[in-house]
Amino acid sequence: MTHLVVLVDSERPDAYVNSVAYNLRSRAVKRVSFIHVYGFPDDVNSQVSSDLSSHIMMRVMGRLKMLATQGSYIDHNECIVPLGGPGDSLSIEEIKFFYSSGADNVNYSSEEVHYRDLRNFFRQIRKGKQEYIVDVTACRKRIIGDFVAMGLVDGLRGLYTFDVTVTIDYGSQWKSLLHELANQRPVGFSYIDILETSIIRDSVRVVSWRAPRFGLAWIVVAALVTAGIGINLGFGLDSLFAKWVNVVAQFVTFSALLLVFFPPRNR
Template sequence: MKDLYIFVTTDRPDQYLNPIVHCIEQGVRKIVFIQVKDDRIKEVRLNSLQTNVYSLLQSLSNGIYKYYTGDSTEKEIELEAIYNASDLAELKAKYALCLTDSISWSVDRVEYSQLRSFISNLGKRKNVILDVTSVSKVYIGDIFACSLLENINNLCTFELIFAPNYEKPWEILIHDLAKNEGYKYVNLIETEIFKKSGQSILIKTTPLLASIIGTVIFVSVTLAATFVLGFNSTFIQVVSIIGTVLGIISFFLVYFPVRGK
């Protein structure tokens, strides 16, 4: 079973419902709403959002669509007037599946300065999905970068593949989208460019690791040889010269790194 960590930036529950239902149908049993705590974005009332998402699921499981934001707040639409009996029964069952006691719901805030550490901890687990469907563009670059560096395997987004009709918001929920193949749940880590970027970072990091290991070995051998042969031996003098040359080269590589074209 996997856990879904879904980044949020607004109070509107509809946009979180689709990825949540999709993931629950795929076996997710833990939902966590995450907001990055930062001055650039208005703070979302996470507990209220969680309640509204759950309430919307309850309403839909009873055949009712309810507005939670905008001029139509609290307005309810009876879906039995829109769908036939068979489709309505299927719709109710889909959302009722998300209301079982086996699914846990929670919220969390992450300080912007701690975002990489937070994602790093998630990356140590293999059963985590990070959802960025509704994350603010302010943070999308940060989350991508951290996911790449911290070996996140599931960085996903719920993508509509048609122009949505916001006048009828129930038509852009997953019960309609699934029937019309109107969405894709995309793992952004699986794109060709993302994979190549990860490989490039590994290639660029490997020489650094090799140099650190080589330095440790070089120093260890030098100290051992000095202890056995003494400071005046020819071997130690040669090693000293080599060490000096390598130190000068390292200095220039640090301050004047070689960059690929």
């Protein structure tokens, strides 16, 4: 069972419908959490919890239910738009079947998370036994940068965005719903993990090498200390080998301190 975490940053429910519907159909998602982050530094408009996550969750659920049960859509003006007509790619029954797939027994929830608690919130997500997907489709660039940083430093994975790859008709947004995009040739959307680019993967490896996990660092330190004690016990403190090991260790220590204050760059 996969846990879908939807980051809420837009007040338009249309921005989330395709992402949720796609994951319900394709990723065996049975838990969907709508998360709104508030309390951004230097942003006076986001200092107080606004209950936006709950508001968006209810409106997205209503739209998905309308599609699955009536083959209709609720537009941004809260008007019901019948689908499945002559100009649509699917009939009304096909639309209902399309959005009913994977929609049963899904647990929806919403939560307001303060910016200062964001890293800890996602650490708990990562520690859970469920696979997870983090959807940032409706997020502004400001917060996406924070999530990329968490991918580099904290090991966050599965950071996805739903990209429409065809021209959007903003006057008839239901034409850009998932079932319409999926029936185009080529398919009119892509669902991309933005942490799986070659540059991000290389950066993760560099960060992991230069800043290993705390537990791993302690294991390496303990192994080196044990090896040092073993060498001195085996060869004796007055042996030539032990003396050279101590000399080399001193120069390595000084070099390490130098690199701490003056870290090298590739270019």
